[in-house]
Amino acid sequence: MAETSIKASEYEALRNNPYLRRGRLLSVVMRGILFACAALSVAITAAIIWVLVSESWIFFKQVPLLAFLTDTHWTPVFTDAHYGILPLLTATFWAAGIAMAVATPLGLALSIYLSEFARPNLRETLKPILEMLAAVPTVVFGYFALLFLTPLARQFIPGLSGFNLLVPGFVMGIMILPYIVSISEDAMRAVPMSLREGAFALGMSRWRMSMTVIIPAAFSGVTAAFLLGFARAVGETMVVAIAAGQNPNLTADPREGAATITAYIVQMSLGDLPHGSLAYSTIFAAGLVLFLITLAFNVIGFFLRKRFREAY
Amino acid sequence: MRTPATARAQVKDLNFWYGKFQALKNINMDIADRRVTAIIGASGCGKSTLLRCFNRIHDLYPGVRYEGAINLQPDGLNLVDKGVDPILVRLLVSMVFQKPNPFPKSIFENVAAGLHVRGIRNKTELEGRVEKALRQAALWDEVKDRLDKSAMELSGGQQQRLCIARALAPEPKLLLLDEPTSALDPIATAKIEELIDTLVHDVTVLIVTHNMAQAARISHYTAFMHLGDLIEFGETQQLFTNPRLGQTQDYITGRFG
Known part of the structure; x- marks a missing residue:
């Protein structure tokens, strides 16, 4: 110039x-x-x-990586020490999976109802009540699962142990519901009104409009909500530590109790393990696995959101 | 006809690029002091791009480049010089956008926003200047009893006049209007056109418009642009009744192609 x-x-x-x-x-x-x-x-x-x-x-x-990944026993403080992460990992996925099995249908139904069907007054009442659920301390959820729901469920489900994966999984599903609904409902409501008008102008019913227009348009936000909910369930500690027991147990039966990764870490951190011992370092190995799982879900979520991002 | 005006700003050999795309090619024109200058042309001709050079709003986006000069008179400050701070340029040159964009604040605070930026805090002065700007924008009578109400409660036309008041309050050297009525109904449009007519007693107005009738009605000078070139520039009356070039003739009569 x-x-x-x-x-x-x-x-x-x-x-x-x-x-x-x-x-x-x-x-x-x-x-x-x-x-x-x-x-x-x-x-x-x-x-x-x-x-x-x-x-x-x-x-x-x-501990060789292969033994860590394939050994079916996790007994770091026993004389016959085994360091297989599988029992903790399966318990973690059982609990989180049950939570998602509860939270996915309920969360979707609630978000669609709140965003598309509920009258504004009702929505303004229901949402804060639902969000109050998020204000309940997780330790309360834990004891609710252990002392109230488990005894109740044992009357209907034969073979259900006092400590089990089923009830805390269910309770976690309820617990993550407010997070999921809050984000996915926001995503659905962010879909511009012009798209709704376009759908109604074709003669669609509210339900068909929700399924064919709103959910695809809000897909990235809804996916993000559920992935976030899952990551929370995987990382949740209190509920499973209290109600699923602290016994590493490789099982395909969620009626049994089993320690999750987080429950194990809590249990070990409470004990008086000598700093620098091998048992002490198991905490970090377990923590790393937990971190990698949540990281993986965050990465998947990131790419899904990029792939399906709709710009208006 | 008004007496011939002196230039408030001179555009000299102005070139402008978005990345590699040259959006303005060697523009030369004088903006007459306290007159309305309109820029017309089809979509993509560069008229908004030219307008947005005057307050350096392009600088918000990466990859833009200016060459040449827009000299603001009487001092001859080159608004597009790299060494000139764009934030200070915007203190000298105000702008009103296509869609009304009031801030989510009260009516008073919207008009006072530009004054706060300049550090004016004296309550009496603020009130005086807000009132003056709202009167200039022909909005005072409609809002004087509810200055503390949210600006979002106003109608679209009122919001746009509020944005004009907001732009006028700091007494700019130049007021840029980027299709200010294209989102408004004919009544609101008429009000704004009327108000532009009174504004030129105090301020120089540069307006981009899609509406040729509007340009003919409100401007003293008109620039016709096409694909980044300034095709014809002259007194509005002459340009619309007796254009020098066939291309201008075709555009203003709607036989564009």
């Missing part, structure tokens, strides 16, 4: 205006502070991963 002089007096006056000067300075300072906050959260995540990986490294130096 040609050299042009910036001599204009009014511009100079604006440039030297102390108030505007402070404003510009503030903007620069705030940019720095905001960047620092963003960098801090990235750094903390990196530090957590570093601790997980480096402590797990100690574990995997002594």
